[in-house]
Amino acid sequence: MPLLCLSSPKGGVGKTSLAAGLAFALQRAGRQVVALDCDPQNALRLHLGMPIFDGAGYIAQLQNRPDWRACLRTTPAGIALLPYGETDMRGALATASAIEREPELLAAPMRDMLADPSLIVLADTPPGASAVLSVLAPQASLVLAVLLADAASTALIPDIESGRFLGRGTMGSLLGPKLLIALNQVDRASRLSVAAAEGVAAHLGPRLAGAVARDEAVAEALACQRPVGLHAPGSRAAGDISDLAAAVLRELPPPAPPPAPAPQPVSSPLFPWVRQ
Template identity: 75%
Template sequence: MPLLCVASPKGGVGKTSIVAGLADALKRAGRTVVAIDSDPQNALRLHLGLPITDGAGYLARLPDRPDWRACLRRTPAGIDLLPHGETDMRGALASAAMLEREPDLLAGPVRAMLADPATIVVADTPPGASVALSILQPQAALVLAVLLADAASTALLPDIESGRFLGQGTLGTLNGPKLLVALNQVDRGSRLSIAAAEGVAAHLGPRLAGAVCRDDAVAEALACQQPIGAHAPGSQPARDIADLAAALLRHLPPPAVAPVASPLFPWMRQ
Protein backbone atom coordinates (compact mmCIF):
# COMPACT_ATOMS: atom_id res chain seq x y z
CA MET A 1 0.00 0.00 0.00
CA PRO A 2 2.64 2.69 0.81
CA LEU A 3 5.12 4.10 -1.71
CA LEU A 4 8.67 4.87 -0.57
CA CYS A 5 10.61 7.08 -2.99
CA VAL A 6 14.39 7.08 -2.64
CA ALA A 7 15.97 10.21 -4.08
CA SER A 8 19.14 12.27 -3.87
CA PRO A 9 19.93 15.91 -4.64
CA LYS A 10 23.00 14.75 -6.58
CA GLY A 11 24.43 11.58 -8.07
CA GLY A 12 27.20 9.33 -6.80
CA VAL A 13 25.84 8.86 -3.29
CA GLY A 14 25.10 5.12 -3.45
CA LYS A 15 21.35 5.65 -3.75
CA THR A 16 20.68 2.50 -5.76
CA SER A 17 22.63 0.34 -3.30
CA ILE A 18 20.42 1.77 -0.56
CA VAL A 19 17.28 0.98 -2.59
CA ALA A 20 18.35 -2.63 -3.15
CA GLY A 21 19.33 -3.04 0.49
CA LEU A 22 16.07 -1.55 1.75
CA ALA A 23 13.93 -3.68 -0.57
CA ASP A 24 15.74 -6.78 0.68
CA ALA A 25 15.52 -5.72 4.35
CA LEU A 26 11.81 -4.97 4.07
CA LYS A 27 11.25 -8.38 2.47
CA ARG A 28 13.18 -10.02 5.31
CA ALA A 29 10.97 -8.12 7.75
CA GLY A 30 7.99 -9.94 6.27
CA ARG A 31 6.68 -7.28 3.91
CA THR A 32 5.75 -7.83 0.27
CA VAL A 33 7.96 -5.53 -1.81
CA VAL A 34 7.83 -4.31 -5.40
CA ALA A 35 10.75 -2.19 -6.65
CA ILE A 36 10.55 0.36 -9.46
CA ASP A 37 13.60 1.69 -11.28
CA SER A 38 12.85 5.09 -12.79
CA ASP A 39 16.54 6.00 -13.18
CA PRO A 40 17.79 5.78 -16.80
CA GLN A 41 21.05 4.29 -15.51
CA ASN A 42 19.01 1.07 -15.16
CA ALA A 43 21.30 -0.19 -12.38
CA LEU A 44 18.84 -1.54 -9.80
CA ARG A 45 18.46 -4.78 -11.78
CA LEU A 46 22.17 -5.50 -11.27
CA HIS A 47 21.90 -5.20 -7.49
CA LEU A 48 18.98 -7.66 -7.51
CA GLY A 49 20.62 -10.31 -9.67
CA LEU A 50 19.26 -9.86 -13.19
CA PRO A 51 21.79 -10.57 -15.97
CA ILE A 52 23.94 -7.70 -17.18
CA THR A 53 22.85 -8.49 -20.74
CA ASP A 54 19.16 -8.18 -19.83
CA GLY A 55 18.19 -4.70 -20.99
CA ALA A 56 14.41 -5.15 -20.90
CA GLY A 57 12.30 -2.69 -18.96
CA TYR A 58 9.32 -0.35 -18.87
CA LEU A 59 10.21 3.34 -19.01
CA ALA A 60 12.78 2.84 -21.77
CA ARG A 61 9.97 1.41 -23.93
CA LEU A 62 7.38 4.10 -23.26
CA PRO A 63 7.04 5.04 -26.97
CA ASP A 64 5.76 1.47 -27.53
CA ARG A 65 3.26 1.85 -24.66
CA PRO A 66 4.06 -1.54 -23.13
CA ASP A 67 1.90 -3.28 -20.52
CA TRP A 68 3.77 -2.64 -17.27
CA ARG A 69 2.65 -6.00 -15.90
CA ALA A 70 4.43 -7.76 -18.75
CA CYS A 71 7.61 -5.83 -17.88
CA LEU A 72 7.55 -6.81 -14.19
CA ARG A 73 10.35 -9.25 -13.32
CA ARG A 74 10.89 -11.61 -10.41
CA THR A 75 14.57 -11.20 -9.53
CA PRO A 76 16.93 -13.79 -8.03
CA ALA A 77 16.80 -11.67 -4.86
CA GLY A 78 13.13 -12.64 -4.54
CA ILE A 79 11.88 -9.11 -5.18
CA ASP A 80 9.56 -8.13 -8.01
CA LEU A 81 11.17 -5.36 -10.08
CA LEU A 82 9.87 -3.05 -12.77
CA PRO A 83 13.20 -2.25 -14.49
CA HIS A 84 13.78 1.00 -16.30
CA GLY A 85 15.28 -0.72 -19.32
CA GLU A 86 18.41 -0.03 -21.32
CA THR A 87 18.48 3.33 -23.08
CA ASP A 88 20.76 6.10 -24.31
CA MET A 89 20.64 9.83 -23.66
CA ARG A 90 18.29 10.51 -26.56
CA GLY A 91 15.95 7.74 -25.41
CA ALA A 92 16.04 8.95 -21.80
CA LEU A 93 15.16 12.50 -22.88
CA ALA A 94 12.34 11.20 -25.09
CA SER A 95 10.92 9.12 -22.24
CA ALA A 96 11.11 12.09 -19.85
CA ALA A 97 9.31 14.30 -22.37
CA MET A 98 6.63 11.66 -22.85
CA LEU A 99 6.15 11.37 -19.08
CA GLU A 100 5.83 15.13 -18.83
CA ARG A 101 3.04 15.05 -21.42
CA GLU A 102 1.38 11.92 -20.03
CA PRO A 103 2.31 11.47 -16.34
CA ASP A 104 -0.24 8.69 -15.94
CA LEU A 105 2.08 6.39 -17.89
CA LEU A 106 4.03 6.14 -14.62
CA ALA A 107 1.45 7.24 -12.07
CA GLY A 108 -1.07 4.67 -13.34
CA PRO A 109 1.08 1.56 -12.81
CA VAL A 110 2.09 2.83 -9.37
CA ARG A 111 -1.56 3.33 -8.39
CA ALA A 112 -2.28 -0.23 -9.50
CA MET A 113 0.60 -1.56 -7.40
CA LEU A 114 -0.51 0.46 -4.37
CA ALA A 115 -4.00 -1.04 -4.64
CA ASP A 116 -2.58 -4.19 -3.05
CA PRO A 117 -2.93 -3.45 0.68
CA ALA A 118 -0.04 -5.72 1.65
CA THR A 119 2.58 -4.31 -0.72
CA ILE A 120 5.31 -1.72 -0.18
CA VAL A 121 6.51 -0.11 -3.40
CA VAL A 122 10.12 1.15 -3.31
CA ALA A 123 11.08 3.49 -6.14
CA ASP A 124 14.62 4.38 -7.22
CA THR A 125 14.46 7.84 -8.78
CA PRO A 126 17.01 9.75 -10.87
CA PRO A 127 19.36 12.05 -8.95
CA GLY A 128 18.34 15.67 -8.68
CA ALA A 129 15.06 17.09 -9.92
CA SER A 130 13.35 14.81 -12.43
CA VAL A 131 10.02 14.25 -14.11
CA ALA A 132 9.78 10.78 -12.56
CA LEU A 133 10.25 12.14 -9.03
CA SER A 134 7.67 14.88 -9.61
CA ILE A 135 5.16 12.21 -10.69
CA LEU A 136 5.91 9.73 -7.92
CA GLN A 137 6.29 11.93 -4.87
CA PRO A 138 2.64 13.08 -4.60
CA GLN A 139 1.69 9.41 -4.11
CA ALA A 140 4.57 8.70 -1.73
CA ALA A 141 4.07 8.00 1.95
CA LEU A 142 7.75 8.84 2.45
CA VAL A 143 10.58 10.32 0.42
CA LEU A 144 14.03 9.23 1.59
CA ALA A 145 16.86 11.53 0.50
CA VAL A 146 20.30 9.90 0.47
CA LEU A 147 23.39 11.99 1.24
CA LEU A 148 27.05 11.18 1.71
CA ALA A 149 28.70 11.88 5.05
CA ASP A 150 31.01 14.52 3.63
CA ALA A 151 31.50 18.26 3.64
CA ALA A 152 29.36 18.75 0.53
CA SER A 153 26.32 17.38 2.36
CA THR A 154 26.20 20.41 4.62
CA ALA A 155 25.80 22.66 1.58
CA LEU A 156 22.72 20.65 0.55
CA LEU A 157 20.96 20.88 3.92
CA PRO A 158 18.88 23.97 3.05
CA ASP A 159 17.48 22.22 -0.03
CA ILE A 160 16.82 19.07 2.01
CA GLU A 161 15.14 20.85 4.91
CA SER A 162 12.88 22.94 2.69
CA GLY A 163 12.10 20.12 0.28
CA ARG A 164 13.14 22.38 -2.60
CA PHE A 165 14.88 19.58 -4.46
CA LEU A 166 11.51 17.80 -4.63
CA GLY A 167 9.97 20.71 -6.51
CA GLN A 168 9.76 24.44 -6.51
CA GLY A 169 7.28 26.47 -4.49
CA THR A 170 4.15 24.89 -3.06
CA LEU A 171 4.83 21.37 -4.33
CA GLY A 172 8.13 21.10 -2.52
CA THR A 173 6.73 22.77 0.60
CA LEU A 174 3.75 20.44 0.83
CA ASN A 175 5.92 17.35 0.55
CA GLY A 176 8.56 18.57 2.98
CA PRO A 177 6.99 17.04 6.10
CA LYS A 178 7.22 13.48 4.73
CA LEU A 179 10.88 13.87 3.75
CA LEU A 180 13.47 11.86 5.68
CA VAL A 181 17.23 11.61 5.19
CA ALA A 182 19.74 8.75 5.25
CA LEU A 183 23.50 9.21 5.37
CA ASN A 184 25.56 6.77 3.33
CA GLN A 185 29.22 5.73 3.42
CA VAL A 186 29.95 7.05 6.91
CA ASP A 187 33.67 6.36 7.34
CA ARG A 188 34.27 5.50 10.99
CA GLY A 189 38.01 5.97 10.46
CA SER A 190 37.70 9.51 9.15
CA ARG A 191 37.35 12.43 11.55
CA LEU A 192 35.92 14.54 8.73
CA SER A 193 33.27 11.96 7.86
CA ILE A 194 32.28 11.52 11.50
CA ALA A 195 32.16 15.29 12.02
CA ALA A 196 30.01 15.75 8.91
CA ALA A 197 27.64 12.98 10.04
CA GLU A 198 27.35 14.47 13.52
CA GLY A 199 26.71 17.92 12.06
CA VAL A 200 23.98 16.65 9.75
CA ALA A 201 22.40 14.65 12.59
CA ALA A 202 22.37 17.68 14.89
CA HIS A 203 20.88 19.86 12.17
CA LEU A 204 18.18 17.46 10.96
CA GLY A 205 17.18 15.89 14.26
CA PRO A 206 14.33 13.38 13.79
CA ARG A 207 14.41 13.80 10.02
CA LEU A 208 17.60 11.72 9.95
CA ALA A 209 16.25 8.19 9.59
CA GLY A 210 19.59 6.39 9.75
CA ALA A 211 23.19 6.08 8.59
CA VAL A 212 25.06 3.36 6.71
CA CYS A 213 28.78 2.88 7.26
CA ARG A 214 31.40 2.72 4.53
CA ASP A 215 32.49 -0.89 3.99
CA ASP A 216 34.02 -2.92 1.15
CA ALA A 217 31.23 -5.46 1.61
CA VAL A 218 28.84 -3.10 -0.21
CA ALA A 219 30.98 -3.05 -3.37
CA GLU A 220 31.50 -6.80 -3.08
CA ALA A 221 27.74 -7.30 -2.87
CA LEU A 222 27.26 -5.43 -6.15
CA ALA A 223 30.05 -7.48 -7.75
CA CYS A 224 28.08 -10.58 -6.72
CA GLN A 225 24.81 -8.94 -7.86
CA GLN A 226 23.18 -9.30 -4.46
CA PRO A 227 21.75 -6.90 -1.89
CA ILE A 228 24.09 -6.42 1.05
CA GLY A 229 21.71 -8.29 3.37
CA ALA A 230 21.95 -11.39 1.20
CA HIS A 231 25.67 -11.18 0.45
CA ALA A 232 26.99 -10.31 3.91
CA PRO A 233 24.11 -10.45 6.42
CA GLY A 234 26.46 -10.14 9.39
CA SER A 235 28.28 -7.07 8.10
CA GLN A 236 27.88 -3.64 9.65
CA PRO A 237 26.29 -2.06 6.55
CA ALA A 238 23.73 -4.89 6.43
CA ARG A 239 22.84 -4.17 10.05
CA ASP A 240 22.70 -0.45 9.30
CA ILE A 241 20.33 -1.05 6.38
CA ALA A 242 18.13 -3.28 8.55
CA ASP A 243 18.00 -0.53 11.19
CA LEU A 244 17.13 2.02 8.50
CA ALA A 245 14.34 -0.21 7.18
CA ALA A 246 12.96 -0.61 10.72
CA ALA A 247 13.02 3.17 11.20
CA LEU A 248 11.14 3.71 7.94
CA LEU A 249 8.55 1.09 8.87
CA ARG A 250 7.75 3.10 11.98
CA HIS A 251 6.72 5.95 9.66
CA LEU A 252 4.67 3.74 7.34
CA PRO A 253 1.19 2.32 7.93
CA PRO A 254 1.06 -1.34 9.03
CA PRO A 255 0.21 -3.90 6.35
CA ALA A 256 -3.51 -3.95 5.71
CA VAL A 257 -5.40 -7.21 5.61
CA ALA A 258 -7.02 -7.90 2.28
CA PRO A 259 -10.81 -8.26 2.58
CA VAL A 260 -12.20 -11.78 2.57
CA ALA A 261 -14.40 -12.79 -0.33
CA SER A 262 -18.10 -13.06 0.50
CA PRO A 263 -21.04 -14.41 -1.52
CA LEU A 264 -22.95 -11.30 -0.41
CA PHE A 265 -20.19 -9.01 -1.67
CA PRO A 266 -18.62 -10.73 -4.71
CA TRP A 267 -16.64 -7.62 -5.62
CA MET A 268 -14.46 -8.03 -2.52
CA ARG A 269 -10.95 -9.36 -3.13
CA GLN A 270 -10.03 -12.95 -2.39
Protein backbone atom coordinates (compact mmCIF):
# COMPACT_ATOMS: atom_id res chain seq x y z
CA MET A 1 0.00 0.00 0.00
CA PRO A 2 2.62 2.66 0.81
CA LEU A 3 4.57 4.45 -1.91
CA LEU A 4 8.14 5.46 -1.09
CA CYS A 5 9.79 7.84 -3.59
CA LEU A 6 13.56 8.23 -3.81
CA SER A 7 14.34 11.68 -5.14
CA SER A 8 16.90 14.47 -5.07
CA PRO A 9 17.30 17.96 -6.45
CA LYS A 10 20.82 16.85 -7.40
CA GLY A 11 22.04 14.08 -9.70
CA GLY A 12 24.57 11.36 -8.97
CA VAL A 13 23.94 11.30 -5.21
CA GLY A 14 23.12 7.60 -4.95
CA LYS A 15 19.32 7.50 -5.43
CA THR A 16 19.42 4.37 -7.56
CA SER A 17 22.01 2.60 -5.40
CA LEU A 18 19.93 3.35 -2.30
CA ALA A 19 16.69 2.37 -4.08
CA ALA A 20 18.17 -1.06 -4.84
CA GLY A 21 19.65 -1.35 -1.33
CA LEU A 22 16.40 -0.30 0.35
CA ALA A 23 14.28 -2.62 -1.81
CA PHE A 24 16.49 -5.49 -0.70
CA ALA A 25 16.51 -4.43 2.98
CA LEU A 26 12.73 -3.90 3.08
CA GLN A 27 12.18 -7.31 1.53
CA ARG A 28 14.59 -8.83 4.07
CA ALA A 29 12.50 -7.16 6.78
CA GLY A 30 9.54 -9.20 5.54
CA ARG A 31 7.78 -6.65 3.34
CA GLN A 32 6.73 -7.32 -0.23
CA VAL A 33 8.33 -4.74 -2.53
CA VAL A 34 7.71 -3.61 -6.08
CA ALA A 35 10.59 -1.48 -7.33
CA LEU A 36 9.47 1.03 -9.97
CA ASP A 37 12.13 2.69 -12.11
CA CYS A 38 10.89 6.09 -13.30
CA ASP A 39 14.25 7.27 -14.63
CA PRO A 40 14.94 6.93 -18.37
CA GLN A 41 18.52 5.94 -17.51
CA ASN A 42 16.82 2.57 -16.82
CA ALA A 43 19.57 1.69 -14.35
CA LEU A 44 17.72 0.20 -11.38
CA ARG A 45 17.44 -3.12 -13.26
CA LEU A 46 21.24 -3.34 -13.41
CA HIS A 47 21.49 -3.16 -9.60
CA LEU A 48 19.00 -6.03 -9.37
CA GLY A 49 20.67 -8.38 -11.84
CA MET A 50 18.67 -7.94 -15.06
CA PRO A 51 20.65 -8.64 -18.24
CA ILE A 52 22.02 -5.42 -19.76
CA PHE A 53 20.44 -6.05 -23.19
CA ASP A 54 16.99 -6.72 -21.75
CA GLY A 55 15.16 -3.51 -22.73
CA ALA A 56 11.66 -4.49 -21.59
CA GLY A 57 10.00 -2.01 -19.29
CA TYR A 58 6.95 -0.14 -18.09
CA ILE A 59 7.24 3.67 -17.96
CA ALA A 60 8.74 3.87 -21.47
CA GLN A 61 5.51 2.23 -22.70
CA LEU A 62 3.14 4.30 -20.57
CA GLN A 63 1.52 6.04 -23.55
CA ASN A 64 0.23 2.61 -24.66
CA ARG A 65 -1.37 2.12 -21.23
CA PRO A 66 0.27 -1.25 -20.54
CA ASP A 67 -0.96 -3.48 -17.72
CA TRP A 68 1.63 -2.95 -14.95
CA ARG A 69 1.20 -6.52 -13.76
CA ALA A 70 2.15 -7.85 -17.19
CA CYS A 71 5.33 -5.69 -17.14
CA LEU A 72 6.47 -6.91 -13.70
CA ARG A 73 9.75 -8.82 -13.73
CA THR A 74 11.18 -10.98 -10.99
CA THR A 75 14.84 -10.03 -10.86
CA PRO A 76 17.73 -12.37 -10.02
CA ALA A 77 18.01 -10.41 -6.74
CA GLY A 78 14.51 -11.70 -5.93
CA ILE A 79 12.83 -8.29 -6.08
CA ALA A 80 9.82 -7.57 -8.29
CA LEU A 81 10.71 -4.76 -10.69
CA LEU A 82 8.97 -2.53 -13.19
CA PRO A 83 11.97 -1.39 -15.22
CA TYR A 84 11.72 1.96 -17.05
CA GLY A 85 12.47 0.20 -20.34
CA GLU A 86 14.79 0.99 -23.18
CA THR A 87 14.35 4.45 -24.67
CA ASP A 88 16.26 7.31 -26.31
CA MET A 89 16.21 11.04 -25.63
CA ARG A 90 13.24 11.64 -27.93
CA GLY A 91 11.30 8.77 -26.33
CA ALA A 92 12.08 9.93 -22.79
CA LEU A 93 10.95 13.49 -23.59
CA ALA A 94 7.77 12.21 -25.27
CA THR A 95 6.96 10.07 -22.21
CA ALA A 96 7.61 12.98 -19.82
CA SER A 97 5.35 15.31 -21.86
CA ALA A 98 2.63 12.64 -22.07
CA ILE A 99 2.70 12.30 -18.25
CA GLU A 100 2.61 16.07 -17.88
CA ARG A 101 -0.33 16.36 -20.30
CA GLU A 102 -2.20 13.42 -18.84
CA PRO A 103 -1.04 12.68 -15.26
CA GLU A 104 -3.63 9.88 -15.01
CA LEU A 105 -1.44 7.78 -17.32
CA LEU A 106 0.72 7.19 -14.24
CA ALA A 107 -1.57 8.23 -11.39
CA ALA A 108 -4.24 5.61 -12.23
CA PRO A 109 -1.97 2.52 -12.32
CA MET A 110 -0.22 3.83 -9.21
CA ARG A 111 -3.56 3.94 -7.35
CA ASP A 112 -4.15 0.38 -8.52
CA MET A 113 -0.73 -0.75 -7.22
CA LEU A 114 -1.30 1.02 -3.91
CA ALA A 115 -4.68 -0.65 -3.48
CA ASP A 116 -2.81 -3.87 -2.68
CA PRO A 117 -2.31 -3.60 1.10
CA SER A 118 0.58 -6.06 1.15
CA LEU A 119 2.85 -4.11 -1.23
CA ILE A 120 5.42 -1.37 -0.71
CA VAL A 121 6.06 0.43 -4.01
CA LEU A 122 9.54 1.93 -4.06
CA ALA A 123 10.05 4.41 -6.91
CA ASP A 124 13.41 5.65 -8.16
CA THR A 125 13.02 9.03 -9.88
CA PRO A 126 15.23 11.07 -12.21
CA PRO A 127 17.39 13.81 -10.67
CA GLY A 128 15.72 17.16 -10.05
CA ALA A 129 12.19 18.15 -10.89
CA SER A 130 10.35 15.70 -13.12
CA ALA A 131 6.89 14.95 -14.45
CA VAL A 132 6.88 11.56 -12.71
CA LEU A 133 7.79 13.02 -9.33
CA SER A 134 5.02 15.62 -9.57
CA VAL A 135 2.51 12.80 -10.17
CA LEU A 136 3.92 10.38 -7.60
CA ALA A 137 4.68 12.75 -4.72
CA PRO A 138 1.02 13.46 -3.82
CA GLN A 139 0.37 9.70 -3.59
CA ALA A 140 3.56 8.97 -1.65
CA SER A 141 3.57 8.00 2.01
CA LEU A 142 7.15 9.17 2.13
CA VAL A 143 9.49 11.09 -0.17
CA LEU A 144 13.10 10.37 0.70
CA ALA A 145 15.43 13.06 -0.68
CA VAL A 146 19.02 11.82 -0.99
CA LEU A 147 21.87 14.26 -0.48
CA LEU A 148 25.64 13.95 -0.18
CA ALA A 149 27.58 15.15 2.84
CA ASP A 150 29.25 17.93 0.86
CA ALA A 151 28.96 21.64 0.22
CA ALA A 152 26.91 21.42 -3.01
CA SER A 153 24.30 19.13 -1.47
CA THR A 154 24.00 20.96 1.84
CA ALA A 155 23.47 24.19 -0.11
CA LEU A 156 20.27 22.61 -1.48
CA ILE A 157 18.70 22.05 1.95
CA PRO A 158 17.00 25.49 1.95
CA ASP A 159 15.47 24.58 -1.45
CA ILE A 160 14.07 21.38 -0.01
CA GLU A 161 12.86 23.02 3.19
CA SER A 162 11.23 25.99 1.49
CA GLY A 163 9.19 23.66 -0.72
CA ARG A 164 10.82 24.91 -3.92
CA PHE A 165 11.93 21.36 -4.71
CA LEU A 166 8.54 19.63 -4.51
CA GLY A 167 6.28 22.62 -4.97
CA ARG A 168 4.99 25.46 -2.87
CA GLY A 169 1.51 26.29 -1.61
CA THR A 170 -0.92 23.49 -0.96
CA MET A 171 1.29 20.89 -2.63
CA GLY A 172 4.27 21.92 -0.49
CA SER A 173 2.29 21.95 2.73
CA LEU A 174 0.76 18.55 1.91
CA LEU A 175 4.18 17.09 1.29
CA GLY A 176 6.23 18.85 3.96
CA PRO A 177 5.63 16.30 6.72
CA LYS A 178 6.26 13.41 4.33
CA LEU A 179 9.68 14.57 3.20
CA LEU A 180 12.70 13.04 4.92
CA ILE A 181 16.35 13.27 3.97
CA ALA A 182 19.02 10.59 3.70
CA LEU A 183 22.69 11.52 3.59
CA ASN A 184 24.82 9.33 1.38
CA GLN A 185 28.55 8.80 0.99
CA VAL A 186 29.46 10.05 4.46
CA ASP A 187 33.24 9.63 4.74
CA ARG A 188 34.40 9.42 8.35
CA ALA A 189 38.01 9.91 7.23
CA SER A 190 37.18 13.28 5.65
CA ARG A 191 36.99 16.33 7.93
CA LEU A 192 34.71 18.11 5.46
CA SER A 193 32.33 15.17 5.07
CA VAL A 194 32.03 14.70 8.86
CA ALA A 195 31.49 18.44 9.39
CA ALA A 196 28.79 18.51 6.67
CA ALA A 197 27.07 15.41 8.10
CA GLU A 198 27.13 16.75 11.66
CA GLY A 199 25.84 20.13 10.54
CA VAL A 200 23.02 18.57 8.53
CA ALA A 201 22.09 16.22 11.40
CA ALA A 202 21.94 19.12 13.89
CA HIS A 203 19.89 21.23 11.50
CA LEU A 204 17.41 18.56 10.36
CA GLY A 205 16.89 16.66 13.61
CA PRO A 206 14.33 13.88 13.06
CA ARG A 207 13.88 14.82 9.40
CA LEU A 208 17.23 13.12 8.77
CA ALA A 209 16.15 9.52 8.21
CA GLY A 210 19.64 8.07 8.04
CA ALA A 211 23.20 8.32 6.81
CA VAL A 212 25.08 5.87 4.61
CA ALA A 213 28.86 5.58 4.61
CA ARG A 214 30.96 6.05 1.52
CA ASP A 215 31.88 2.47 0.86
CA GLU A 216 33.54 0.82 -2.10
CA ALA A 217 31.17 -2.13 -1.56
CA VAL A 218 28.35 -0.04 -3.10
CA ALA A 219 30.18 0.42 -6.40
CA GLU A 220 31.37 -3.20 -6.34
CA ALA A 221 27.80 -4.37 -5.77
CA LEU A 222 26.69 -2.62 -8.97
CA ALA A 223 29.63 -4.13 -10.86
CA CYS A 224 28.33 -7.53 -9.70
CA GLN A 225 24.71 -6.49 -10.42
CA ARG A 226 23.51 -7.09 -6.87
CA PRO A 227 22.13 -4.85 -4.13
CA VAL A 228 24.86 -4.18 -1.58
CA GLY A 229 22.99 -6.06 1.16
CA LEU A 230 23.21 -9.20 -0.94
CA HIS A 231 26.70 -8.58 -2.30
CA ALA A 232 28.42 -7.54 0.92
CA PRO A 233 26.02 -8.06 3.85
CA GLY A 234 28.74 -7.30 6.41
CA SER A 235 29.78 -3.99 4.81
CA ARG A 236 29.31 -0.66 6.50
CA ALA A 237 27.01 0.57 3.70
CA ALA A 238 24.81 -2.54 3.92
CA GLY A 239 24.42 -1.98 7.69
CA ASP A 240 23.60 1.70 7.17
CA ILE A 241 21.04 0.92 4.47
CA SER A 242 19.41 -1.65 6.71
CA ASP A 243 19.17 1.01 9.48
CA LEU A 244 17.72 3.43 6.92
CA ALA A 245 15.15 0.80 5.92
CA ALA A 246 14.17 0.39 9.58
CA ALA A 247 13.74 4.18 9.89
CA VAL A 248 11.64 4.23 6.71
CA LEU A 249 9.46 1.39 8.01
CA ARG A 250 8.75 3.39 11.19
CA GLU A 251 7.29 6.12 8.95
CA LEU A 252 5.20 3.84 6.75
CA PRO A 253 1.81 2.37 7.60
CA PRO A 254 2.15 -1.19 8.99
CA PRO A 255 1.47 -4.11 6.66
CA ALA A 256 -2.12 -5.20 6.39
CA PRO A 257 -2.97 -7.99 8.86
CA PRO A 258 -3.46 -11.40 7.22
CA PRO A 259 -7.07 -11.97 6.22
CA ALA A 260 -9.22 -13.52 8.96
CA PRO A 261 -9.84 -17.25 8.38
CA ALA A 262 -13.15 -17.94 6.64
CA PRO A 263 -15.81 -19.26 9.04
CA GLN A 264 -16.04 -23.05 8.95
CA PRO A 265 -19.32 -24.37 7.57
CA VAL A 266 -21.38 -25.96 10.32
CA SER A 267 -22.21 -29.52 9.40
CA SER A 268 -24.78 -30.32 12.09
CA PRO A 269 -28.15 -28.56 12.17
CA LEU A 270 -28.22 -25.29 14.08
CA PHE A 271 -30.48 -24.84 17.12
CA PRO A 272 -32.05 -28.32 16.92
CA TRP A 273 -34.26 -27.46 19.93
CA VAL A 274 -36.08 -24.82 17.87
CA ARG A 275 -38.83 -26.31 15.79
CA GLN A 276 -38.42 -24.98 12.23
